[in-house]
Amino acid sequence: MAEFLINGFLIFLLAIIAVVAIRSIKIFSTVMLAGAYSLICAIIFVSLDAVDVAFTEAAVGAGLSTVLYIAAMRHLPKREKVVNDNTIFAFIVCFGVGCLLIWASFDLPVIGDPMAPIHQHVGPYYISNTKPDMGIPNLVTGVLASYRGYDTLGETVVIFTAGLGVLLLLGDGKNRDKNE
Amino acid sequence: MNDDPILRVCTKIIVGPIILFGLYVQFHGDYGPGGGFQAGVIVAAGFILHSLIFGLKEGRKLISERLNLFIMILGVILYGGVGLVSIYYDAEYLNYSILAHDTKHGQHIGILLIEFGVGLTVAGVMLILFHLFSSWQGEDK
Amino acid sequence: MIHGILGIWNYWIVIILMMTGLFIVISRHNLVKKMVGLTIFQTSVFLFYISLGKVQGGTAPILTGYKDSLYSNPLPHVLILTAIVVGVATTALGLALILRIKSEYGTIEENEIAKLNTEENSK
Numbered sequence: 108m109a110e111f112l113i114n115g116f117l118i119f120l121l122a123i124i125a126v127v128a129i130r131s132i133k134i135f136s137t138v139m140l141a142g143a144y145s146l147i148c149a150i151i152f153v154s155l156d157a158v159d160v161a162f163t164e165a166a167v168g169a170g171l172s173t174v175l176y177i178a179a180m181r182h183l184p185k186r187e188k189v190v191n192d193n194t195i196f197a198f199i200v201c202f203g204v205g206c207l208l209i210w211a212s213f214d215l216p217v218i219g220d221p222m223a224p225i226h227q228h229v230g231p232y233y234i235s236n237t238k239p240d241m242g243i244p245n246l247v248t249g250v251l252a253s254y255r256g257y258d259t260l261g262e263t264v265v266i267f268t269a270g271l272g273v274l275l276l277l278g279d280g281k282n283r284d285k286n287e
Numbered sequence: 288m289n290d291d292p293i294l295r296v297c298t299k300i301i302v303g304p305i306i307l308f309g310l311y312v313q314f315h316g317d318y319g320p321g322g323g324f325q326a327g328v329i330v331a332a333g334f335i336l337h338s339l340i341f342g343l344k345e346g347r348k349l350i351s352e353r354l355n356l357f358i359m360i361l362g363v364i365l366y367g368g369v370g371l372v373s374i375y376y377d378a379e380y381l382n383y384s385i386l387a388h389d390t391k392h393g394q395h396i397g398i399l400l401i402e403f404g405v406g407l408t409v410a411g412v413m414l415i416l417f418h419l420f421s422s423w424q425g426e427d428k
Numbered sequence: 429m430i431h432g433i434l435g436i437w438n439y440w441i442v443i444i445l446m447m448t449g450l451f452i453v454i455s456r457h458n459l460v461k462k463m464v465g466l467t468i469f470q471t472s473v474f475l476f477y478i479s480l481g482k483v484q485g486g487t488a489p490i491l492t493g494y495k496d497s498l499y500s501n502p503l504p505h506v507l508i509l510t511a512i513v514v515g516v517a518t519t520a521l522g523l524a525l526i527l528r529i530k531s532e533y534g535t536i537e538e539n540e541i542a543k544l545n546t547e548e549n550s551k
Contacts, residue, residue: 111434111435111437112434114438115434115437115438118437118438118441118442118475119441121441121445121475122441122444122445122448125444125445125448125449125468126448128448128452128464128468129448129451129452129456134458134460134461137460137461137464138460138464140464141464141467141468144467144468144471145471148471148474148475151475151478152478155478155479155481155482155500156481156482156483156486156487156488156489156499156500157478157481157488157500157504157505157508158320158488158490159320159321159322159325159505159509160474160478160505160508160509160512161320162312162320162321162325163324163325163328163509163512163513164471164474164512166325166328166329166332167324167328167512167513167515167516168467168471168512168515168516170328170332171328171331171332171335171413171417171516172467172516172519172520174335174417175416175417175420175516175519175520175523176460176463176523178417178420178421179420179460179523179524179526179527180460181421182423182527182530182531183460183526183527183530183536184535184536187456187457187458187461187537188457188458188537188540190457190537190539191455192539193454193455194455196454196455197450197451197454197455198451198455200450200454201447201448201450201451201454202447204447204450205443205444205446205447208443208446208447209439209440209443212436212439212440212443213436215436215439216480217435217436218434218435218436218437218438218439218479218480218482218484219435219482219483219484219485219486220435220484221483221484221486221498223480225480225481225501225503225504226483226501229503230481230501230502230503233502233503234489234499234501234502237491238491240390240391240394241391241394241395241398242391242394242395243317243318243394243395243398244317244318244490244491244493245316245317245318245319245320245321245322245489245490245491246489246490246491246499246502247320247322247489247490247502247505247506247509248316248317248321248322248398248402249317249398249502250502250503250506251322251506251509251510252322252397252398252401252402253383253394253397253398255506256370256381256401257380257381258506258510259366259401259405259510260366260367260370260381260401262510262513262514263362263363263366263404263405263408263409264363265514265517266408266409266412266513266514266517267359267360267362267363267408267412269412269514269517269518269520269521270359270411270412270415270416270517272521272524273415273416273419273420273520273521273524274415274419276521276524276525276527276528277419277420277423277524277527277528278419318490319490320488320490322509324509324510324512324513328513409513412517413516416517416520419524420520420523420524420527423527
């Protein structure tokens with residue numbers, strides 16, 4: 108019960124941060140709010156037992172992506188020019204889709220229900236077979252590296268490709284500052 | 288480049304432990320939370336902190352752009368290469384059981400190797416992203 | 429009653445966050461802000477997956493050695509772990525595109541870019 112209350116409070120904080128992020132005009136504060144958002148997300152992941160994910164979110168979402176945003180902000184305007192030409196349209200679309208999704212959410216299993224469909228498929232197999240197959244206690248590493256090794260190979264190549272893409276976009280010789 | 292002595296001294300003290308922690312996360316990923324993705328980001332964060340305080344040029348003295356690209360590529364090749372080794376020994380692609388005499392031992396070696404590959408790629412990509420964004424001079428066309 | 433609401437509370441907030449991200453992407457013209465909106469959208473999907481993987485009374489999926497331990501489902505954790513790192517790589521790619529747009533057009537407001545494009549075409 109207590110963990111659900113903590114979780115409910117933290118996730119409510121997230122909603123407040125997201126709404127403030129819509130309203131702020133300064134881009135810099137929006138970026139910092141996104142960093143705070145990622146940190147609170149990491150805490151929620153810990154309370155939902157996803158320690159590996161929380162670790163990654165804190166290092167990547169709150170740390171590195173904020174650094175990248177600020178490094179990019181050096182060349183970008185600091186303030187947003189507010190033009191409210193399709194706010195009502197956007198609000199209607201989002202409200203409609205949100206209502207439909209909330210309607211659908213009544214059919215989802217209650218959080219923490221051990222009989223939910225997701226816990227009946229391959230999850231129990233991974234939990235019971237990782238130790239006999241590989242002898243390592245961290246199930247996430249076992250699934251990531253061995254059972255779903257193809258998946259991780261693909262993700263690694265995606266990251267590599269994104270790095271190459273940025274290198275092609277920003278790495279051309281004449282715009283680089285070699286003396287800094 | 289930052290001339291504040293407090294920042295410079297603290298950075299000198301803290302960069303080593305950050306990279307050491309990254310290596311701990313890398314090689315301890317089988318037993319506790321962690322693994323290649325997190326470790327790569329943490330090691331890259333150590334070098335990024337160094338570059339933030341002492342300047343990009345000093346950072347590039349530690350890891351040159353050529354070495355950085357080499358690290359990125361080496362990670363992917365290491366990952367794919369482990370798969371090719373298991374094909375060479377008549378097993379499926381990325382089946383690590385064949386890498387040692389004992390199945391469990393083989394799996395363990397395979398997981399360590401491919402996590403190291405992931406860590407190298409992620410660290411290299413994150414570092415090169417930071418350097419590209421910081422050295423970009425967009426205004427003078 | 430209170431337990432019933434708390435049981436699907438996460439889904440509701442996830443939906444609100446998702447729609448907030450979508451709202452930012454549709455209604456704001458600043459490209460950096462659109463990227464932040466996409467990040468919020470993306471993180472809400474991560475929260476949804478992790479919420480689904482939770483087992484009540486369970487613990488983190490790292491084997492404890494006790495026979496009757498209950499573990500949360502590790503599969504969503506694996507999927508989201510990789511998705512987060514891929515997410516930052518794609519965010520960096522988007523930011524790089526924004527920097528190129530800034531040096532090409534001189535602005536990162538979407539409506540101004542569209543106006544510049546129509547002027548270019550009508551010449």
